[in-house]
Amino acid sequence: MAETVMKATRESFGEALCELAETNPDIVVFDADLAAATKTGVFQKKFPERFFDCGIAEGNMIGVAAGMAATGKIPVAASFAMFATGRAFEQIRNSVAYPELNVKIAGSHAGISTGEDGATHQCIEDIAIMRAIPNMMVLNPADHWEMKAATKAALEYNGPVYIRLGRLAIPSFNDPETYSFELGKGITLHEGNDVAVIASGLVVNEALKAVKELEAEGINARLINIHTIKPIDRDIIIKAAQETGRIITVEEHNVVGGLADAVSEVVTDACPVKITRIGVQDRFGFSGPAWELLDDFGLTQPHIARVIREVVGK
Amino acid sequence: MDSSEIKQLKVLAAKARMGAILGTYHAKSGHPGGSLSAADIFTYLYFKEMRVDPANPQWADRDRFVLSKGHCCPSLYAILALKGFFDWDELTSLRHVGAMLQGHPDMKGTPGIDMSTGSLGQGVSAACGMALAGKLDKKDYRVYTVLGDGEVEEGQVWEAAMFAAHNKLDNLTLFVDQNGLQIDGPVEQVCGIEPLDKKFEAFGFEVIKIDGHDFEQIQSAVEKAKTVKGKPTAILARTVKGKGVSFMENQVGWHGVAPNKEQYEAATAELQAQIDKLEGEC
Numbered sequence: 263m264a265e266t267v268m269k270a271t272r273e274s275f276g277e278a279l280c281e282l283a284e285t286n287p288d289i290v291v292f293d294a295d296l297a298a299a300t301k302t303g304v305f306q307k308k309f310p311e312r313f314f315d316c317g318i319a320e321g322n323m324i325g326v327a328a329g330m331a332a333t334g335k336i337p338v339a340a341s342f343a344m345f346a347t348g349r350a351f352e353q354i355r356n357s358v359a360y361p362e363l364n365v366k367i368a369g370s371h372a373g374i375s376t377g378e379d380g381a382t383h384q385c386i387e388d389i390a391i392m393r394a395i396p397n398m399m400v401l402n403p404a405d406h407w408e409m410k411a412a413t414k415a416a417l418e419y420n421g422p423v424y425i426r427l428g429r430l431a432i433p434s435f436n437d438p439e440t441y442s443f444e445l446g447k448g449i450t451l452h453e454g455n456d457v458a459v460i461a462s463g464l465v466v467n468e469a470l471k472a473v474k475e476l477e478a479e480g481i482n483a484r485l486i487n488i489h490t491i492k493p494i495d496r497d498i499i500i501k502a503a504q505e506t507g508r509i510i511t512v513e514e515h516n517v518v519g520g521l522a523d524a525v526s527e528v529v530t531d532a533c534p535v536k537i538t539r540i541g542v543q544d545r546f547g548f549s550g551p552a553w554e555l556l557d558d559f560g561l562t563q564p565h566i567a568r569v570i571r572e573v574v575g576k
Numbered sequence: 577m578d579s580s581e582i583k584q585l586k587v588l589a590a591k592a593r594m595g596a597i598l599g600t601y602h603a604k605s606g607h608p609g610g611s612l613s614a615a616d617i618f619t620y621l622y623f624k625e626m627r628v629d630p631a632n633p634q635w636a637d638r639d640r641f642v643l644s645k646g647h648c649c650p651s652l653y654a655i656l657a658l659k660g661f662f663d664w665d666e667l668t669s670l671r672h673v674g675a676m677l678q679g680h681p682d683m684k685g686t687p688g689i690d691m692s693t694g695s696l697g698q699g700v701s702a703a704c705g706m707a708l709a710g711k712l713d714k715k716d717y718r719v720y721t722v723l724g725d726g727e728v729e730e731g732q733v734w735e736a737a738m739f740a741a742h743n744k745l746d747n748l749t750l751f752v753d754q755n756g757l758q759i760d761g762p763v764e765q766v767c768g769i770e771p772l773d774k775k776f777e778a779f780g781f782e783v784i785k786i787d788g789h790d791f792e793q794i795q796s797a798v799e800k801a802k803t804v805k806g807k808p809t810a811i812l813a814r815t816v817k818g819k820g821v822s823f824m825e826n827q828v829g830w831h832g833v834a835p836n837k838e839q840y841e842a843a844t845a846e847l848q849a850q851i852d853k854l855e856g857e858c
Contacts, residue, residue, distance in 0.1 A: 290712070311712075312712070314708065314743070316735075316739055317735075317738065317739070317742075319732075319735035319738070319739070321697075321698075321701070321731075321732045321735060322701045322704070322732055322735035322736045322738075322739055324701070325698050325699075325700075325701020325702050325704070325705065325732065325736065326701050326702070326704050326705035326708065326736075326739060327705060328691075328701070328702050328705060329642075329691065329701065329702035329703060329704060329705020329706040329707075329708075329709070330705040330706070330708060330709045331705075332683070332690065332691060332702065332705070332706060333636075333705075333706055333709040333710070333713075334636070334709075335709055335712075337705075352695060352698075353698055353701070353732075356692070356694065356695040356698055357691075357692070357695075357698045357701070357702055360682075360692055361682070361683050361684055361691070361692040362684060
């Protein structure tokens with residue numbers, strides 16, 4: 263196992279963009295006055311001629327990116343998840359997804375781990391919004407290595423993609439020596455048949471620590487990392503439902519419309535089982551340090567472990 | 577342009593108007609008023625100005641056209657059919673289930689459509705993206721976009737205007753089809769946009785005001801725009817909503833209502849008489 267990398271996925275994303283742009287001259291990057299925060303700023307420094315700051319005008323940014331894509335370029339448009347998917351929702355729907363243009367939308371500072379900025383900037387609906395749009399692929403990578411691989415895959419894929427980036431530095435848990443990323447394929451991180459924990463994004467590592475902790479108590483929880491929320495890996499979810507009979511979803515997003523619902527949609531028509539939803543319980547966030555908020559919202563290891571114990575009845 | 581060339585353009589524009597009437601009649605819906613007001617601009621661009629190849633609609637070096645006021649596609653479709661991008665008969669299935677011609681332009685399904693539009697304010701941003709790509713690749717194609725005067729109430733138009741000027745997109749020519757009417761009534765009563773020339777000037781555009789039904793004025797404005805360096809051009813074209821069909825002219829009610837059989841026949845006869853008169857003079 264390689265050394266743990268402590269990094270926010272927005273930084274991994276910025277690094278990946280720079281690496282990919284070295285060999286692909288069609289990659290162009292847009293931002294809406296948040297380049298320093300979304301980490302497209304590192305691309306701007308390296309490839310200033312291929313970087314365009316649109317100012318604080320997210321709707322126009324998405325439209326410009328769509329027009330660029332119509333000429334054959336591969337535009338990446340970044341902002342905070344709140345503004346990229348919220349303010350510019352309809353531009354994404356009508357100018358990008360409907361014509362199926364090759365635009366990558368990066369939403370940084372997603373979830374409550376945005377922290378001190380508070381509710382107006384803590385986007386807990388981006389996955390729901392993007393998932394509801396036809397033609398849109400939705401990615402939510404969980405650590406540094408996964409984000410780098412996902413960014414590469416997204417840019418190699420021809421079509422609209424939303425990719426969720428986090429602000430908070432988190433430890434990597436994947437091993438770059440053995441890690442392999444495939445769009446639309448979930449990854450089993452821990453085997454077990456007592457319950458299936460299906461997690462996505464920043465909280466995957468918390469869930470991993472929780473299932474490892476529970477091993478000592480004789481609880482064998484399966485842990486599945488869903489980095490591609492759309493199209494979702496139906497097979498891995500159905501198999502988990504069949505083999506464990508009980509699912510817990512974990513996400514740093516509203517439990518309405520995100521991973522929990524995506525998993526529910528699969529099991530309700532293939533293998534109905536009970537689902538316990540760990541996530542933001544349909545309420546707004548508030549200001550505070552990220553880890554305190556994650557703890558308060560029940561998204562950290564001890565809370566996840568407690569819910570698993572309750573579900574398996576031990 | 578000599579007088580015979582202008583007459584030819586007038587004939588084509590009348591045919592485009594007939595196509596818009598034909599399409600909306602068969603669709604039993606659609607937007608005749610703005611389709612007729614913008615028809616002369618479409619005609620000029622496609623038959624006199626733009627570098628396009630109907631045999632190769634995706635030609636990388638073509639001039640681009642984005643109909644930001646996407647609902648006015650019936651006359652644009654007619655122009656594309658006249659130009660040879662697809663058969664004229666497609667107009668009779670406009671808006672039908674399974675038809676190629678959608679209620680608003682669909683770049684994936686319709687040859688000659690460079691951008692899917694319909695949600696107002698969005699096309700102009702896409703046009704900026706195309707113009708920026710042309711600059712980046714040092715290509716000499718130009719990008720044209722047509723907006724409605726009601727459409728400029730959308731904030732995105734002004735975001736795009738700032739962006740176009742900031743990025744010195746002198747390969748972008750933006751028309752505003754100023755027919756003065758929007759669905760809820762006269763633009764100046766709904767939510768006034770004037771002084772539109774001063775607004776675009778303040779946003780960094782070269783501004784030219786013309787009569788949008790006068791081909792010589794359209795030509796001189798388009799030619800002027802090609803000589804302007806370092807900034808985009810806005811051509812504010814004063815037009816008549818419903819132009820060419822007497823009972824539709826300046827009637828807000830014809831914004832989004834299709835002609836019935838009687839009205840279709842009357843409108844077609846009126847446009848045919850215009851064509852016959854022009855061709856008689858040729």
